[in-house]
Amino acid sequence: MSELTETSEGYDVHAIQERWLGVWDELAPFRSGRPDDTRPHRYVLDMFPYPSGDLHMGHAEAYALGDVIARYWVQRGFNVMHPIAWDAFGLPAENAAIKRGEDPVRWTYENIAQQRASMRRYACSFDWDRTFNTCDPEYYRWNQWFFLRMFERGLAYRKASNVNWCPNCQTVLANEQVVAGSCERCDTQVTKKKLTQWYLRITDYADRLLDDMAQLEGNWPDKVLLMQRNWIGRSTGAEVQFAIEGRPEPVTVYTTRPDTLYGATFFVVAADSDLAAELAAGTSAEAAFTAYLEQVKQTSEMDRLDSSRAKTGVFLERYAINPVNGERIPVWASDYVLADYGTGAIMAVPAHDQRDLDFARAFGLPVQVVVDAGEDPAVTGIATADDGPHVNSGPLDGLGKAEAIEAILQVLSERGTGQAAVNYRLRDWLISRQRYWGTPIPIIHCPSCGEVAVPDEQLPVVLPPAEGLDLKPKGSSPLGAAHEWASVPCPSCGEPATRDPDTMDTFVDSSWYYLRYADPRNETAAFDPQQVRQWLPVDQYVGGVTHAILHLLYSRFFTKVLCDMGLVDFTEPFTRLLNQGMVVMNGSAMSKSRGNLVRLSDELAVHGVDAIRLTMVFAGPPEDDVDWADVSPGGSRKFLARAWRLSGDVTSAPGVDVTAGDLALRKATHRAVHDAGVAIESFRFNVAIARAMELVNITRKAIDTGCGPADPAVREAVQAVAIMLSVVAPYTAEDMWARLGHQPCVALAGWPEVDPALLVEDLVTCVVQVAGKVRDRLDVPPSIGADDLRDLALASPQVVAALAGSEVKTVIVRAPKLVNIVPA
RNA sequence: GCCCUCGUAGUCCAAUGGCAGAGACACCCGGCUUAAACCCGGCACAGUGUGGGUUCGAAUCCCACCGAGGGCACCA
Numbered sequence: 001m002s003e004l005t006e007t008s009e010g011y012d013v014h015a016i017q018e019r020w021l022g023v024w025d026e027l028a029p030f031r032s033g034r035p036d037d038t039r040p041h042r043y044v045l046d047m048f049p050y051p052s053g054d055l056h057m058g059h060a061e062a063y064a065l066g067d068v069i070a071r072y073w074v075q076r077g078f079n080v081m082h083p084i085a086w087d088a089f090g091l092p093a094e095n096a097a098i099k100r101g102e103d104p105v106r107w108t109y110e111n112i113a114q115q116r117a118s119m120r121r122y123a124c125s126f127d128w129d130r131t132f133n134t135c136d137p138e139y140y141r142w143n144q145w146f147f148l149r150m151f152e153r154g155l156a157y158r159k160a161s162n163v164n165w166c167p168n169c170q171t172v173l174a175n176e177q178v179v180a181g182s183c184e185r186c187d188t189q190v191t192k193k194k195l196t197q198w199y200l201r202i203t204d205y206a207d208r209l210l211d212d213m214a215q216l217e218g219n220w221p222d223k224v225l226l227m228q229r230n231w232i233g234r235s236t237g238a239e240v241q242f243a244i245e246g247r248p249e250p251v252t253v254y255t256t257r258p259d260t261l262y263g264a265t266f267f268v269v270a271a272d273s274d275l276a277a278e279l280a281a282g283t284s285a286e287a288a289f290t291a292y293l294e295q296v297k298q299t300s301e302m303d304r305l306d307s308s309r310a311k312t313g314v315f316l317e318r319y320a321i322n323p324v325n326g327e328r329i330p331v332w333a334s335d336y337v338l339a340d341y342g343t344g345a346i347m348a349v350p351a352h353d354q355r356d357l358d359f360a361r362a363f364g365l366p367v368q369v370v371v372d373a374g375e376d377p378a379v380t381g382i383a384t385a386d387d388g389p390h391v392n393s394g395p396l397d398g399l400g401k402a403e404a405i406e407a408i409l410q411v412l413s414e415r416g417t418g419q420a421a422v423n424y425r426l427r428d429w430l431i432s433r434q435r436y437w438g439t440p441i442p443i444i445h446c447p448s449c450g451e452v453a454v455p456d457e458q459l460p461v462v463l464p465p466a467e468g469l470d471l472k473p474k475g476s477s478p479l480g481a482a483h484e485w486a487s488v489p490c491p492s493c494g495e496p497a498t499r500d501p502d503t504m505d506t507f508v509d510s511s512w513y514y515l516r517y518a519d520p521r522n523e524t525a526a527f528d529p530q531q532v533r534q535w536l537p538v539d540q541y542v543g544g545v546t547h548a549i550l551h552l553l554y555s556r557f558f559t560k561v562l563c564d565m566g567l568v569d570f571t572e573p574f575t576r577l578l579n580q581g582m583v584v585m586n587g588s589a590m591s592k593s594r595g596n597l598v599r600l601s602d603e604l605a606v607h608g609v610d611a612i613r614l615t616m617v618f619a620g621p622p623e624d625d626v627d628w629a630d631v632s633p634g635g636s637r638k639f640l641a642r643a644w645r646l647s648g649d650v651t652s653a654p655g656v657d658v659t660a661g662d663l664a665l666r667k668a669t670h671r672a673v674h675d676a677g678v679a680i681e682s683f684r685f686n687v688a689i690a691r692a693m694e695l696v697n698i699t700r701k702a703i704d705t706g707c708g709p710a711d712p713a714v715r716e717a718v719q720a721v722a723i724m725l726s727v728v729a730p731y732t733a734e735d736m737w738a739r740l741g742h743q744p745c746v747a748l749a750g751w752p753e754v755d756p757a758l759l760v761e762d763l764v765t766c767v768v769q770v771a772g773k774v775r776d777r778l779d780v781p782p783s784i785g786a787d788d789l790r791d792l793a794l795a796s797p798q799v800v801a802a803l804a805g806s807e808v809k810t811v812i813v814r815a816p817k818l819v820n821i822v823p824a
Numbered sequence: 825g826c827c828c829u830c831g832u833a834g835u836c837c838a839a840u841g842g843c844a845g846a847g848a849c850a851c852c853c854g855g856c857u858u859a860a861a862c863c864c865g866g867c868a869c870a871g872u873g874u875g876g877g878u879u880c881g882a883a884u885c886c887c888a889c890c891g892a893g894g895g896c897a898c899c900a
Binding site: 180222223226227230231233235237253254255256257268309311334335336337338340341342345346347348349353354355356358423424425545548618619620621624625626627629630631632634635636638639641642645675684686687689690691692693694697700704765767769771772774777809810811812814817818820821822 | 836
């Protein structure tokens with residue numbers, strides 16, 4: 001490290017870091033709560049970290065990018081709120097407690113202290129007055145408060161269902177937390193379990209979650225919007241009622257193709273549904289069904305998701321009646337029908353649905369073509385889903401798909417056996433967790449009153465100390481064993497009752513934290529609506545794409561609920577979203593087990609904070625992954641040293657009249673400042689840095705071989721470099737600023753004003769093409785008229801030669817940069 | 825299987841229908857040095873994955889294919 005001092009001619013990164021840290025603490029340039037602050041507001045938000053240890057390379061990238069945006073808007077004169085907090089509840093704390101006997105509270109707060117210190121050194125422009133931890137009762141009491149408000153509105157409810165269960169984490173998971181049949185957190189295969197759990201009714205908001213995306217179009221990555229759309233999975237079709245022989249009530253199915261109703265040749269119910277058990281009961285098929293159900297339960301989620309798997313099922317010896325033609329069709333049970341999508345039962349149209357066709361072929365069931373697509377699926381084995389004239393369909397014959405759907409809906413609704421319907425893939429959000437380190441669910445179970453809300457004045461329901469509790473996962477909540485804590489009188493009748501032993505999914509914590517920043521110390525409300533109105537919605541959100549569905553969907557849902565409650569007056573919390581890529585090593589994600597882990601603390605020790613930040617931002621477009629094998633933190637440091645040395649060469653005094661300076665250098669400076677600003681505002685930070693590098697190179701030359709160090713333009717250029725660098729390399733920039741004779745902070749110096757007159761070139765090069773080939777270059781004034789330029793181009797000897805006497809057909813003039821002459 | 829994104833010097837990346845190169849890494853060559861490092865300067869390197877099309881003009885728009893990455897996937 002001492003090597004750095006010697007090799008950079010005075011640019012000693014570590015000395016510079018030490019010099020300014022304390023000064024910044026003192027001046028707190030990024031405090032956003034000053035009452036007399038008249039600057040317009042802007043809210044830049046980084047996704048808050050989970051305190052599982054010290055900061056790592058991923059944090060370094062994300063926070064460097066967010067910081068560029070926040071610092072840039074400060075330079076542009078905004079009062080920027082750029083806060084940070086800790087997403088401090090969750091399994092790692094608890095697992096550390098189990099593994100090493102550490103108190104989750106202590107473990108968590110120690111990590112937070114370490115991360116906080118690292119962020120300070122990393123020079124993040126956070127407003128340190130607004131931090132909080134979600135594991136503080138002062139915060140999570142509002143989780144409970146929101147939960148109770150939703151409970152009152154019927155948006156929080158308890159139901160028994162087949163839920164996702166992670167055998168390793170020993171807790172249930174929301175649908176969103178199951179990735180390809182495995183636990184999102186630990187990758188263990190998820191199993192199903194029948195449990196009574198708490199849910200938030202996000203499905204009530206499915207349409208609004210979908211439709212409000214129109215507001216986000218263009219401001220969020222398309223990819224994220226697409227993922228959310230897929231996840232919500234709205235489909236339109238119809239519900240159709242089928243009578244079942246020997247059953248008083250008909251069974252409703254959902255289909256997107258009601259027009260193919262005449263082609264339904266059998267009926268399938270989900271094997272694991274209550275309906276299947278009911279229909280099988282008492283029939284001669286019951287034994288076969290029970291055996292089949294057992295086999296289905298053994299099938300892992302992974303295998304179940306494999307769509308190439310052969311179809312299985314069992315005939316229930318029951319029959320359904322097709323409501324349009326009275327046909328008697330057999331009822332089967334199979335696991336290719338899902339119990340929790342639609343109604344858990346389908347009409348099977350093998351000719352026009354591949355899954356149904358596969359099933360029909362496996363069990364020798366008939367195939368009836370009702371849409372003529374020129375091929376017979378029974379022969380080809382390929383179901384036809386295309387449009388075509390309907391056949392064998394009574395009144396639908398001859399109609400195309402759209403007309404047939406309309407016609408059949410008409411028939412069904414007239415007869416009262418069906419109607420148009422919408423279905424969603426989205427399920428309600430399961431929020432109960434059978435773990436300790438989370439927000440207690442504020443419900444008391446009373447033998448006589450049932451589920452009773454904890455009265456608001458008794459909030460927060462504080463977690464009991466972990467000491468003395470067995471936190472080992474065993475499938476039931478550790479809190480249930482905290483008898484003293486759990487035993488309370490019923491708030492309603494006063495009889496002995498027990499607290500709900502489960503804790504909330506930690507995604508509840510992060511679903512509204514961005515609101516708390518506006519008013520983080522409020523003890524009487526989650527936030528003051530007035531404060532929230534001032535700052536929100538978030539102008540710019542920065543975070544990883546890993547949260548494309550989970551956190552972002554839940555947050556959007558919460559915002560809409562709060563809007564309905566009148567607590568906020570907007571429906572979308574994050575106006576703009578930037579997804580940064582990951583930091584990888586040699587093409588693959590860094591991990592200890594792969595042996596390719598690069599430690600942030602090591603990199604910082606070798607290259608310094610500024611060089612690491614610069615490397616992250618300069619590596620490429622922010623949404624691309626940064627491959628640490630492809631970048632050069634040493635090169636970044638070299639550039640910073642080069643820029644820094646400029647500040648020592650300037651001999652003019654601060655405040656010198658720059659308008660008298662060298663014109664060429666001034667033009668370069670204003671061009672660089674202008675272009676860098678445009679680039680930053682369109683998230684092309686790497687390009688902005690390239691502009692700064694260019695200006696450094698030009699200024700170096702001007703000092704050494706041009707106008708010389710005393711020219712006022714040199715001062716103007718170097719000051720511009722310092723300010724441009726202040727958004728990405730704050731230590732270097734601050735030191736340059738001081739060496740230029742200014743007081744700190746450069747962060748508040750203001751983005752240099754660009755003089756439009758200096759952006760205009762005296763002469764521009766006009767390319768003259770003949771038939772698209774460049775034949776000549778003309779230096780012309782930028783204001784040249786099209787006709788003048790055309791004449792000039794046609795007079796060019798090179799053009800005349802290239803035309804070789806042939807007639808000119810067209811001349812395309814794009815003054816002042818291009819003329820294209822098209823010969824006949 | 826369906827959908828999306830992306831293929832530009834040895835490498836990372838610029839170029840938003842108009843001269844393919846802004847910036848950087850690595851390499852090489854000079855200058856500085858007793859020498860080296862640092863520093864300064866410079867050279868060189870691709871015709872844009874492939875094949876068609878639209879256009880006066882295509883890295884950019886359209887189609888097909890190849891390759892890479894990502895999302896969804898028995899959702900009726």
